[in-house]
Amino acid sequence: MNHPAFGSEAQPVFSALADSTRCALLERLRDGESSASRLAKPLGISRQAVAKHLHVLAEAGLVRHWREGRETVFEIRLQGLAPAEAYLKSLRAAGDKVPATG
Numbered sequence: 041m042n043h044p045a046f047g048s049e050a051q052p053v054f055s056a057l058a059d060s061t062r063c064a065l066l067e068r069l070r071d072g073e074s075s076a077s078r079l080a081k082p083l084g085i086s087r088q089a090v091a092k093h094l095h096v097l098a099e100a101g102l103v104r105h106w107r108e109g110r111e112t113v114f115e116i117r118l119q120g121l122a123p124a125e126a127y128l129k130s131l132r133a134a135g136d137k138v139p140a141t142g
Contacts, residue, residue: 049123056100
């Protein structure tokens with residue numbers, strides 16, 4: 041059975057977080073906004089690869105971006121985690137209703 045919160049809103053968040061490179065990008069963005077070029081250097085991957093990962097994160101609502109001159113700047117959006125948090129909360133609430141076995 042597909043839970044409505046998971047199927048509609050939380051799925052992109054979980055999919056985005058399932059990749060270790062995207063998680064590493066979020067970790068780096070916790071320190072503040074950055075460009076794809078600056079994010080790529082410590083990861084040892086191309087700016088284009090980072091841009092693709094950032095696009096997935098943006099589609100999931102986990103980062104936002106804007107143009108500053110010739111660069112695109114990215115920053116983390118922690119409120120983008122809300123659909124995943126709501127889904128996990130619903131699982132915990134359902135688990136609390138299950139009788140203990142033993």
